[in-house]
Amino acid sequence: MTMQEDHKDCFVLEGKMALPNQNFAGRLGSRFLIAIRDRKKIMGLKCNPCGKTFVPPREYCEKCWTKIADNWVELGTEGELVNFTVVRYGDRHLPKKPPYILGQIRLDGADTPLVHIVEGIDPRDVESGIRVKAVFAEKTTNTIMDIDHFEPV
Amino acid sequence: MATKRVAICAVAQHKNDSDLWHKRFQGMLLDVLEELQAQAGFTFDEETGVNTIVSCSDDFFDARTISNNGVTDVLGAQYRGEEKMAQEGLNAVGYAQAVILSGYADLVLVMGHCKESQSESRRMISNMGFDPFYGRAVGLDNLNAAALQARAYMKKAGLTEEQLAGIVVRARQLAARNPYANAREIVEAGKVVASPQLCDPIRQLHAYPVSDGAVGMLLASEERAAEFTDKPVWIAGFANCMDSYFLGDRDLTANFALKQAAGRAYRKAGIADPRKELDLVEVMDAYAYQQPLWLEGLGLCGDGEGARFLDQGGQEKYRVNLSGGMLAGNPVIIAGLYRAAEAALQLKGEAGERQVPDLHRAVAHSTTGAAGQFHSVLILER
Ligand SMILES: [Zn+2]
Numbered sequence: 001m002t003m004q005e006d007h008k009d010c011f012v013l014e015g016k017m018a019l020p021n022q023n024f025a026g027r028l029g030s031r032f033l034i035a036i037r038d039r040k041k042i043m044g045l046k047c048n049p050c051g052k053t054f055v056p057p058r059e060y061c062e063k064c065w066t067k068i069a070d071n072w073v074e075l076g077t078e079g080e081l082v083n084f085t086v087v088r089y090g091d092r093h094l095p096k097k098p099p100y101i102l103g104q105i106r107l108d109g110a111d112t113p114l115v116h117i118v119e120g121i122d123p124r125d126v127e128s129g130i131r132v133k134a135v136f137a138e139k140t141t142n143t144i145m146d147i148d149h150f151e152p153v
Numbered sequence: 154m155a156t157k158r159v160a161i162c163a164v165a166q167h168k169n170d171s172d173l174w175h176k177r178f179q180g181m182l183l184d185v186l187e188e189l190q191a192q193a194g195f196t197f198d199e200e201t202g203v204n205t206i207v208s209c210s211d212d213f214f215d216a217r218t219i220s221n222n223g224v225t226d227v228l229g230a231q232y233r234g235e236e237k238m239a240q241e242g243l244n245a246v247g248y249a250q251a252v253i254l255s256g257y258a259d260l261v262l263v264m265g266h267c268k269e270s271q272s273e274s275r276r277m278i279s280n281m282g283f284d285p286f287y288g289r290a291v292g293l294d295n296l297n298a299a300a301l302q303a304r305a306y307m308k309k310a311g312l313t314e315e316q317l318a319g320i321v322v323r324a325r326q327l328a329a330r331n332p333y334a335n336a337r338e339i340v341e342a343g344k345v346v347a348s349p350q351l352c353d354p355i356r357q358l359h360a361y362p363v364s365d366g367a368v369g370m371l372l373a374s375e376e377r378a379a380e381f382t383d384k385p386v387w388i389a390g391f392a393n394c395m396d397s398y399f400l401g402d403r404d405l406t407a408n409f410a411l412k413q414a415a416g417r418a419y420r421k422a423g424i425a426d427p428r429k430e431l432d433l434v435e436v437m438d439a440y441a442y443q444q445p446l447w448l449e450g451l452g453l454c455g456d457g458e459g460a461r462f463l464d465q466g467g468q469e470k471y472r473v474n475l476s477g478g479m480l481a482g483n484p485v486i487i488a489g490l491y492r493a494a495e496a497a498l499q500l501k502g503e504a505g506e507r508q509v510p511d512l513h514r515a516v517a518h519s520t521t522g523a524a525g526q527f528h529s530v531l532i533l534e535r
Pocket of ligand 1: 047048049050051061062063064066
């Protein structure tokens with residue numbers, strides 16, 4: 001399996017998968033994204049028995065199976081950067097040119113941090129624990145990128 | 154509890170390489186199949202041969218949907234029963250065990266392949282594993298998700314740059330003795346520490362190299378194992394566990410799913426204390442920080458003690474990743490299947506230069522999903 005082979009007359013075929021498709025945002029996902037897009041509000045769903053508020057939205061609490069689909073609560077548009085990384089490689093799926101900060105932001109009122117981009121601070125200076133606020137996008141896309149990024153308060 | 158056992162009779166690995174552009178994955182699988190047949194002498198006869206094949210592949214890396222359908226001829230699966238494991242390949246072993254224990258088949262061939270080099274970027278492929286609205290949109294992929302976990306874990310365990318470098322240096326030294334490993338060149342700790350940040354705190358040399366590989370096994374019922382080997386390796390326990398999909402729902406350093414999977418596998422294997430009852434450990438360490446983190450999850454040291462465990466010689470005591478581990482280069486969807494293959498070879502006494510003595514019981518681990526969403530644990534015995 002390790003012997004040297006002759007590669008004469010060997011070639012590769014270049015390919016590209018481009019598959020236009022649709023994904024329904026979901027009943028709750030649609031409401032969540034519309035609140036961001038049209039009202040600049042970030043909504044969570046709270047499980048009362050667990051006292052835990054989830055974001056992004058989902059119909060059931062994963063811990064206790066309480067249906068939480070109607071128990072919306074408004075979260076803050078500010079929160080704490082609880083964890084981060086600095087993306088230093090360039091790839092076509094990335095929304096920004098490197099280097100940029102990708103962080104986990106625990107919004108005020110939420111228990112589950114949201115992953116988003118942090119700008120307005122040098123990657124060399126960023127640290128966990130700083131307060132950040134949402135900066136909403138001018139051009140909307142019906143994704144979480146309707147929050148353009150977070151930046152230090 | 155179990156009155157019947159399932160044996161791994163033969164294993165074959167294709168050498169891992171970073172760019173096998175001149176070899177189709179079908180050709181890699183065929184090499185593995187030929188070697189398995191040469192070792193175990195099985196046939197595809199309808200009455201007495203292999204009639205059930207469990208494959209494992211990643212559709213996005215193959216750039217083909219239902220990617221198993223394109224390789225059935227080189228699995229021996231044409232005209233026979235075939236199913237594909239969409240999770241990491243260690244689960245194909247667990248599935249094959251269930252197939253045999255159920256009485257559905259007494260021989261199962263497990264065959265996995267992946268050529269990471271076929272993609273422009275394996276990170277781009279892993280981005281497609283995230284939901285389109287909240288995860289894909291912000292550019293999450295397996296590397297930057299792991300980097301978030303790495304930062305949280307380094308803080309919790311006090312894991313240092315020097316310790317991370319030590320893990321990589323050791324992996325390469327061990328891989329140099331493994332003819333199937335990809336990255337076999339010795340590296341100095343200083344070079345690891347000085348390698349560029351890829352996604353802080355993960356440096357270039359903390360990450361496993363882009364890898365192409367294929368690996369296969371023949372599994373048999375206890376009644377038939379002796380037909381194919383005089384050194385069967387027995388499956389003593391297998392279990393897996395899934396954690397939450399969204400990163401924010403999880404404590405990235407808590408090893409929730411791995412602890413569950415390990416606990417279930419240990420119970421099945423009758424292991425009361427893994428620290429006293431395991432002789433060899435193969436964990437799927439895609440990034441250096443994961444090795445001590447997963448060792449915590451397997452219960453070989455306490456929560457947050459992974460860094461100290463390294464300093465106390467835990468890797469040598471439990472013979473961790475003598476193959477070089479995933480850090481030495483295995484493709485993502487079958488890196489756990491390679492772990493099982495290496496553990497089985499050690500138990501058989503057929504691990505060549507990397508062979509260690511006095512082995513009775515080994516554990517092989519695998520994970521899929523960003524930052525260890527899903528974990529699988531396989532216990533093997535001689
Ligand atoms: Zn609940």
